[in-house]
Amino acid sequence: MALPLEVHGLSTTLFTRRGEMKAVDGLSLSVGAGETVALVGESGCGKSLSALSIMRLLPDPPARIVGGEIRLNGRDIVPLPEEGMLAIRGKEIGMIFQDPMSSLNPVATVEKQIVEVLLAHTDLGRWQARARAHELLELVGMPDAARRLDEYPHRLSGGMCQRVVIAMAIACSPSVLIADEPTTALDVTVQAQVLALLKKLQADAGMAMVFITHDLGVVAETADRVVVMYAGRKVEEATVDDLFEMPLHPYTAGLIGATPVPGAARAERLADIPGMVPPLNALPQGCAFAPRCPRVMERCRQERPELTRPSQGRLVACFAAERG
Amino acid sequence: MAGELASSTASPRITRGSSRRVAALRLLRRRLIQAVPLMLGVVVINFVLIQLAPGSFLELMTAENQVSDPATIALLRKTYGLDDPVWLQLLKYIWALMRFDFGFSYRQNIPVIDAISVHLPATLLLMISSITLALAVGIAAGVVASMKVRTVWDTLVSVVAMFFFAAPGFWLGIMLIVLFSVKLGWLPVGGMATIGGASSGFAAVLDILHHLLLPTLALGLFYAAVYTRVMRSSMLEVAQLDFVRTARAKGLSRNRVTISHVLRNALLPVVTILGVQMGTVLAGSVVIESVFSWPGVGSLLFDSVSSRNYPVVLGIMVLGSLMVIAANIAVDLVYMWLDPRIEIR
Numbered sequence: 327m328a329l330p331l332e333v334h335g336l337s338t339t340l341f342t343r344r345g346e347m348k349a350v351d352g353l354s355l356s357v358g359a360g361e362t363v364a365l366v367g368e369s370g371c372g373k374s375l376s377a378l379s380i381m382r383l384l385p386d387p388p389a390r391i392v393g394g395e396i397r398l399n400g401r402d403i404v405p406l407p408e409e410g411m412l413a414i415r416g417k418e419i420g421m422i423f424q425d426p427m428s429s430l431n432p433v434a435t436v437e438k439q440i441v442e443v444l445l446a447h448t449d450l451g452r453w454q455a456r457a458r459a460h461e462l463l464e465l466v467g468m469p470d471a472a473r474r475l476d477e478y479p480h481r482l483s484g485g486m487c488q489r490v491v492i493a494m495a496i497a498c499s500p501s502v503l504i505a506d507e508p509t510t511a512l513d514v515t516v517q518a519q520v521l522a523l524l525k526k527l528q529a530d531a532g533m534a535m536v537f538i539t540h541d542l543g544v545v546a547e548t549a550d551r552v553v554v555m556y557a558g559r560k561v562e563e564a565t566v567d568d569l570f571e572m573p574l575h576p577y578t579a580g581l582i583g584a585t586p587v588p589g590a591a592r593a594e595r596l597a598d599i600p601g602m603v604p605p606l607n608a609l610p611q612g613c614a615f616a617p618r619c620p621r622v623m624e625r626c627r628q629e630r631p632e633l634t635r636p637s638q639g640r641l642v643a644c645f646a647a648e649r650g
Numbered sequence: 651m652a653g654e655l656a657s658s659t660a661s662p663r664i665t666r667g668s669s670r671r672v673a674a675l676r677l678l679r680r681r682l683i684q685a686v687p688l689m690l691g692v693v694v695i696n697f698v699l700i701q702l703a704p705g706s707f708l709e710l711m712t713a714e715n716q717v718s719d720p721a722t723i724a725l726l727r728k729t730y731g732l733d734d735p736v737w738l739q740l741l742k743y744i745w746a747l748m749r750f751d752f753g754f755s756y757r758q759n760i761p762v763i764d765a766i767s768v769h770l771p772a773t774l775l776l777m778i779s780s781i782t783l784a785l786a787v788g789i790a791a792g793v794v795a796s797m798k799v800r801t802v803w804d805t806l807v808s809v810v811a812m813f814f815f816a817a818p819g820f821w822l823g824i825m826l827i828v829l830f831s832v833k834l835g836w837l838p839v840g841g842m843a844t845i846g847g848a849s850s851g852f853a854a855v856l857d858i859l860h861h862l863l864l865p866t867l868a869l870g871l872f873y874a875a876v877y878t879r880v881m882r883s884s885m886l887e888v889a890q891l892d893f894v895r896t897a898r899a900k901g902l903s904r905n906r907v908t909i910s911h912v913l914r915n916a917l918l919p920v921v922t923i924l925g926v927q928m929g930t931v932l933a934g935s936v937v938i939e940s941v942f943s944w945p946g947v948g949s950l951l952f953d954s955v956s957s958r959n960y961p962v963v964l965g966i967m968v969l970g971s972l973m974v975i976a977a978n979i980a981v982d983l984v985y986m987w988l989d990p991r992i993e994i995r
Contacts, residue, residue: 416901
């Protein structure tokens with residue numbers, strides 16, 4: 327049986343006045359039912375554009391998918407026309423966005439915004455849809471759900487808004503759920519609640535989840551497998567345990583080193599990664615990470631490392647890691 | 651803050667509909683209270699400005715009627731209270747206004763309020779039809795331009811809007827007359843009704859609409875151009891917001907999202923400038939009314955200024971301000987209805 331989501335060699339390019347930039351370059355990943363794959367990296371490494379590519383919601387212009395395939399339950403959706411995508415978005419793939427407060431229409435009630443997705447994809451009548459919206463709000467743990475239906479988003483807290491967005495995303499029981507930094511804009515206590523909710527909903531429905539974040543603490547809590555991206559390319563993939571136990575790519579090691587550990591001595595400074603992500607239109611000839619890499623070799627500046635398989639279930643694109 | 655607290659603890663619970671109605675009534679009450687000092691300011695400033703203008707109606711009146719007898723002039727000055735100091739005249743005027751007495755029109759020999767109320771319906775009709783035209787055309791053209799952004803349609807809309815934005819109303823009025831009345835002979839040159847035509851019934855209404863068309867275009871197209879430009883940029887701005895992407899992620903088509911999510915949010919700036927421009931629409935109608943001999947308050951104002959009939963001028967200023975204030979309150983209420991985030995602070 328086909329996996330809910332399989333991406334092969336996805337390439338998305340930004341066509342700008344300053345030239346073409348490969349925002350996503352040959353990304354492959356697969357997510358099984360009930361599995362969570364975290365997509366990790368710094369800002370600007372192509373995580374969100376990967377997600378928008380899968381939704382086929384890229385801002386066009388300037389962004390366009392230039393290659394690869396995105397198989398949703400076995401069917402490649404890249405060649406589908408826009409009309410074909412209308413039946414897929416919200417029905418087979420749901421998406422949750424970063425800033426819940428701005429993700430909801432300020433002048434429409436919670437009910438209207440949830441009912442809308444139900445009316446688009448199901449045969450429910452208006453009243454049935456309203457009843458279902460109420461059920462969904464209770465499912466996502468909205469306090470006082472019946473009353474919230476008639477509220478406008480500005481009356482809700484960030485956490486409550488995110489619950490509404492989640493309710494809309496799962497309303498039609500999609501097989502794939504994409505969560506793009508769903509907890510970044512929330513308070514820490516609310517973050518934990520939302521993560522727990524997402525885990526629970528996923529377990530109950532057996533959804534495949536792509537979880538985009540830059541927060542490795544969140545990754546450790548939610549993901550089964552992790553894909554690390556740098557400058558549009560996948561540089562490492564591993565199960566979450568392997569990755570934290572022994573990161574192979576120097577970039578991954580840098581990310582883990584830059585994450586604060588509770589209880590660690592205060593004097594112990596966080597190890598930051600020197601430098602910045604290079605602009606996509608000025609990528610170095612060899613490995614994109616070479617200018618910032620502590621283990622850089624002469625070869626890294628000349629040629630780009632391809633993904634290799636050092637052990638079962640792991641992938642890494644690094645010459646230094648190959649040598650061990 | 652206080653409102654939020656009240657609604658979450660109040661028992662029995664206030665439903666959304668009634669709490670918004672209460673908020674609207676509170677807004678209304680607040681705006682009405684604010685209108686009182688505002689109106690007072692309007693009256694004082696206009697009264698003083700007219701005092702500053704050279705000449706008085708009395709000079710014109712006595713000159714026209716060749717009255718030179720000092721005793722008669724003194725009697726007239728006394729009758730009209732012109733011997734009182736200016737501050738006393740002002741106080742008397744304000745006191746009279748409170749009883750809705752706008753004074754007396756020397757020219758027509760009737761109370762000012764009667765002189766104005768004869769002309770007011772024509773002006774209101776012209777203003778309402780012009781604003782309606784401006785909103786309908788402006789919103790539609792703005793939406794089309796934004797949906798076809800950076801295409802020939804977008805450019806066409808922008809160029810046409812630029813033209814009407816730049817064209818002076820009186821010039822546009824004359825050009826419309828030249829084209830549609832003189833050359834083509836489709837529409838009347840001016841006035842509000844055909845002389846000797848039907849005075850009641852459907853035919854009379856049609857006749858008025860026939861006369862209304864050109865002045866409405868001359869006055870309304872400028873505002874249509876303004877709303878087109880505002881609506882276009884507002885639509886494009888709202889289309890960039892996060893919730894539009896959320897709506898698209900639900901599987902709604904681009905057009906569907908534009909109509910049911912972008913449009914209502916994009917209307918807010920249009921409503922805002924509508925309120926601000928209410929006064930200029932009234933001022934613009936003065937010019938357009940003279941071009942088309944439209945029997946409205948504008949023509950009355952023009953005649954009254956020429957004949958130094960100051961009580962009428964002052965009355966029109968005061969009533970005009972009242973109308974603008976009332977229109978702004980209405981706009982505030984519409985804004986509140988459109989945007990649930992607006993609450994009284």
